[in-house]
Amino acid sequence: MRLLTNTHIQFIKLRYYAYILSLLILIPGLIAIFVKGMNWSVDFTSGVALEVNLSPSDESLPPLQIDDLRKVLEDNGFEDAEIQNIGDVSASHFLIKGKGTAQGAGDKIIQILVNNFPQYIKGQDLRKDVILQVNEVGPKVGSELRKQAIWAVIVALILMIIYIWIRFELTFGIAAIIALFHDVLCIVGIFALTGKEITTEVIAALLTIVGYSINDTIVIYDRIREDLRIYRKDPYQVVFNNAINKTIGRTIVTGGSTLIVLLALYFFGGSVIHDFAFAMLLGLILGTYSSIFVASSLVVEYYHVTKKERSSLQALTSKSQPKRR
Amino acid sequence: MRNISWRSASIFIFVLATLFFLAPMFIPGLPGWWGEKKIKLGLDLRGGMQILLDVDTSKLSAADAKDAVDNAIEVIRSRVDQFGVSEPTIQRIGEKRIMVQLPGVKDFDRARNLIGKTAMLEFKFVAEQNEAEKVITALDNYLANNVQKYPALADIYKPLKTAERDSAKADSLSFSGRDKIFSSLINSGSSGFTVGYEDADILEAMIKDTTFTNNIPAGYQIALGQENKKDPKADRDVYILHSNTELTGEYIDNAKVNIGNPNSGDPSTANKPYISFKLNREGARRFEVLTGNNINKRLAILLDGVVYAAPVIKDRIPRGEGQISGNFTLDEVRDLVIVLRTGNLKAPVTEERTMIVGPSLGADSIKSGMMSSLIGLIIVLLFVVILYKGAGVIADIALLLNAAFIGAMLAAFGAALTLPGIAGAILSVAMAVDANVLIYERIKEELNNGKTPRSAVDAGFKRATVTIWDSQLTTLIAAVVLYNMGSGPVRGFAVTLTIGIIGSMFTAIVVCRAMFDAFVLKSNKTKISI
Numbered sequence: 036m037r038l039l040t041n042t043h044i045q046f047i048k049l050r051y052y053a054y055i056l057s058l059l060i061l062i063p064g065l066i067a068i069f070v071k072g073m074n075w076s077v078d079f080t081s082g083v084a085l086e087v088n089l090s091p092s093d094e095s096l097p098p099l100q101i102d103d104l105r106k107v108l109e110d111n112g113f114e115d116a117e118i119q120n121i122g123d124v125s126a127s128h129f130l131i132k133g134k135g136t137a138q139g140a141g142d143k144i145i146q147i148l149v150n151n152f153p154q155y156i157k158g159q160d161l162r163k164d165v166i167l168q169v170n171e172v173g174p175k176v177g178s179e180l181r182k183q184a185i186w187a188v189i190v191a192l193i194l195m196i197i198y199i200w201i202r203f204e205l206t207f208g209i210a211a212i213i214a215l216f217h218d219v220l221c222i223v224g225i226f227a228l229t230g231k232e233i234t235t236e237v238i239a240a241l242l243t244i245v246g247y248s249i250n251d252t253i254v255i256y257d258r259i260r261e262d263l264r265i266y267r268k269d270p271y272q273v274v275f276n277n278a279i280n281k282t283i284g285r286t287i288v289t290g291g292s293t294l295i296v297l298l299a300l301y302f303f304g305g306s307v308i309h310d311f312a313f314a315m316l317l318g319l320i321l322g323t324y325s326s327i328f329v330a331s332s333l334v335v336e337y338y339h340v341t342k343k344e345r346s347s348l349q350a351l352t353s354k355s356q357p358k359r360r
Numbered sequence: 361m362r363n364i365s366w367r368s369a370s371i372f373i374f375v376l377a378t379l380f381f382l383a384p385m386f387i388p389g390l391p392g393w394w395g396e397k398k399i400k401l402g403l404d405l406r407g408g409m410q411i412l413l414d415v416d417t418s419k420l421s422a423a424d425a426k427d428a429v430d431n432a433i434e435v436i437r438s439r440v441d442q443f444g445v446s447e448p449t450i451q452r453i454g455e456k457r458i459m460v461q462l463p464g465v466k467d468f469d470r471a472r473n474l475i476g477k478t479a480m481l482e483f484k485f486v487a488e489q490n491e492a493e494k495v496i497t498a499l500d501n502y503l504a505n506n507v508q509k510y511p512a513l514a515d516i517y518k519p520l521k522t523a524e525r526d527s528a529k530a531d532s533l534s535f536s537g538r539d540k541i542f543s544s545l546i547n548s549g550s551s552g553f554t555v556g557y558e559d560a561d562i563l564e565a566m567i568k569d570t571t572f573t574n575n576i577p578a579g580y581q582i583a584l585g586q587e588n589k590k591d592p593k594a595d596r597d598v599y600i601l602h603s604n605t606e607l608t609g610e611y612i613d614n615a616k617v618n619i620g621n622p623n624s625g626d627p628s629t630a631n632k633p634y635i636s637f638k639l640n641r642e643g644a645r646r647f648e649v650l651t652g653n654n655i656n657k658r659l660a661i662l663l664d665g666v667v668y669a670a671p672v673i674k675d676r677i678p679r680g681e682g683q684i685s686g687n688f689t690l691d692e693v694r695d696l697v698i699v700l701r702t703g704n705l706k707a708p709v710t711e712e713r714t715m716i717v718g719p720s721l722g723a724d725s726i727k728s729g730m731m732s733s734l735i736g737l738i739i740v741l742l743f744v745v746i747l748y749k750g751a752g753v754i755a756d757i758a759l760l761l762n763a764a765f766i767g768a769m770l771a772a773f774g775a776a777l778t779l780p781g782i783a784g785a786i787l788s789v790a791m792a793v794d795a796n797v798l799i800y801e802r803i804k805e806e807l808n809n810g811k812t813p814r815s816a817v818d819a820g821f822k823r824a825t826v827t828i829w830d831s832q833l834t835t836l837i838a839a840v841v842l843y844n845m846g847s848g849p850v851r852g853f854a855v856t857l858t859i860g861i862i863g864s865m866f867t868a869i870v871v872c873r874a875m876f877d878a879f880v881l882k883s884n885k886t887k888i889s890i
Binding site: 176246 | 404412414466467468469592710711712713714715716717718719720721724725727728729731732733735736737739740743744747779780783784786787789790791793794797801805823826827830831832833834835837838839841842844845850853854857
């Protein structure tokens with residue numbers, strides 16, 4: 036079975052449509068980042084996040100309503116607490132978050148729950164069944180982690196640009212990194228738009244996507260480099276376009292198999308892995324798209340503007356010539 | 361041929377190492393040095409807690425500061441050992457941080473208390489009534505002019521608001537403004553001072569605030585009594601003490617848990633758990649002199665600045681034996697004994713970050729993590745076979761070998777498997793498909809160009825290898841950066857991703873090639889199933 040054999044899609048010519056599409060995602064996202072700001076999780080802002088299971092062992096009791104919980108927490112000094120249901124409403128499984136609270140807030144909230152909802156806790160082991168997860172982050176660590184996360188993304192990008200510069204050519208390196216920034220900004224923008232939280236797992240997903248997307252881009256660059264040596268007479272736009280077409284089967288198959296795994300993680304991986312899988316899914320789609328439509332097109336665009344294709348392509352083809360038999 | 365024998369040797373080693381490190385998981389009863397290398401579950405899968413502590417060395421000299429962190433690690437380690445946690449990890453992070461990981465701990469509130477306690481035991485005299493009144497008057501005068509420095513006090517000196525807050529406390533409303541703020545905060549009773557539960561937090565914050573404590577008349581300090589856990593709305597005792605420390609816990613020789621005789625005439629110990637301690641010779645001598653010279657005074661016993669008891673000295677106490685009684689639960693007494701025995705921390709520690717995972721969430725995470733990974737893996741394996749038929753089977757063998765390799769390496773390095781780690785492993789398997797896809801798509805292309813299977817396979821591997829190196833190495837860069845920035849679960853993800861990338865490059869480039877050579881090329885087939 037062969038997917039997409041001998042395609043002749045005019046990717047390079049379609050690039051203006053791609054630019055418009057990218058801007059349609061990027062601009063609202065960027066506006067959201069600057070206007071709404073990002074919803075950093077307690078890992079980065081400091082505060083407490085608490086996951087509790089308040090389903091009563093006495094089944095005749097109605098499930099605890101989120102509004103009742105909110106009211107009790109408000110009355111006890113946690114006016115800013117955010118509360119959400121995890122999973123089905125009837126499961127009475129809650130995530131409670133207080134941002135910027137003092138250390139020990141987790142214990143206080145638990146005490147409030149014990150005092151106010153004894154009927155939902157009775158007959159259960161508080162530490163084993165009720166408290167599922169507590170995460171308390173102090174203010175110092177919070178801001179450090181945020182700095183660290185931003186630095187990690189930047190350092191990864193710089194290292195990659197250097198690698199591509201050495202193995203390919205600077206123009207390609209810069210184009211690839213712009214495509215990566217595009218991916219990262221789109222994802223972060225979508226997170227800002229939807230108000231979804233940026234957790235450490237999401238940052239991990241972002242970095243993985245950076246790795247995945249550059250992988251995709253390099254496969255295409257690699258083919259361009261090879262074909263430029265073989266089809267010396269063809270205009271470079273045609274070589275670029277054919278290289279993308281020749282690798283499109285591989286791009287789809289690899290993307291497909293990664294997609295399968297991510298869908299499995301997204302649907303069956305449980306609440307903890309959910310956001311991670313969501314960020315990865317977004318990144319997979321964007322990363323694949325940007326490798327096909329953005330990364331190579333930007334090089335072409337650069338040549339259009341500067342007319343420096345000659346020296347650049349020469350530098351590229353002189354590098355790393357595998358011995359051919 | 362030299363080339364091929366080198367290759368078979370490396371495959372042999374790869375498979376052998378994988379089997380070696382996986383064996384302990386499947387074969388029970390292996391000798392210790394071998395059998396103990398199993399995959400450890402991370403905190404998020406096993407349940408337990410992780411605390412990042414910051415040692416506050418701001419009040420110490422540089423030399424003492426270094427000692428203080430070492431001392432803290434040592435003290436915390438012995439506390440954790442006495443508490444009874446299996447496989448705890450206590451490590452220094454950076455200059456003055458300590459990471460404590462306690463897998464499988466269920467009593468997290470107790471463990472937390474135990475670790476974070478400075479355990480500074482001090483004995484101080486309670487000020488006489490007339491002295492105490494002078495201190496209170498001085499503080500009233502000070503606050504009358506400086507109340508704006510303490511926003512928390514704002515609603516206490518506004519009579520209207522106070523009335524709204526608590527009409528039962530009407531007597532404290534008799535003051536007309538700001539001249540008796542401090543005395544209105546505390547209540548004076550026959551046996552000393554107390555503070556209402558709603559004001560206890562305000563007072564507690566104030567006595568930790570140095571701008572306030574610097575204005576307490578010299579030679580005195582204010583301390584709160586123990587919190588009443590059974591009745592959180594009960595008043596808390598307030599003590600006005602002489603700030604001079606008469607004796608500290610450094611003289612403690614031993615401490616024990618005791619349960620008072622139910623028939624004991626002393627209500628503070630009857631049928632209740634309490635702590636008895638014994639001072640060493642030097643401490644005992646000092647204690648004897650101290651008690652002998654101060655009969656009928658109240659001696660307060662403070663632990664970390666909180667007064668646990670303030671008994672009246674009835675007689676000279678020889679031999680340095682004493683007891684601390686209070687409203688303790690048995691667990692509390694046990695924990696206090698541990699901290700008294702292990703000594704106090706030279707500098708206070710604060711929790712910077714605490715993660716607690718309950719055992720049931722951990723169990724759920726394992727289940728869902730494993731299930732989603734299995735589902736993903738099976739579909740990917742099927743997908744590859746459907747796409748590439750016979751060659752797909754070879755790729756699948758390589759993928760499974762890679763998955764086994766990830767498990768083996770996790771066991772070998774003693775790295776903990778976390779939930780993001782599972783995700784990283786399965787993701788790297790999916791991305792490992794990429795190496796095979798690159799090779800196979802290339803072989804197909806070469807076949808389409810009319811090459812024989814043999815030269816198509818040859819050219820496919822050769823060309824794809826360059827691409828695989830370039831593309832996987834960049835992913836490796838991301839994984840390494842992730843490892844360096846990450847902590848806990850994220851780090852686990854980076855580890856499995858890295859192992860996965862290395863494994864996938866080896867299995868795709870070397871192992872698959874060997875299988876191709878064995879099945880396809882040796883038989884000189886004219887067609888290959890791809």
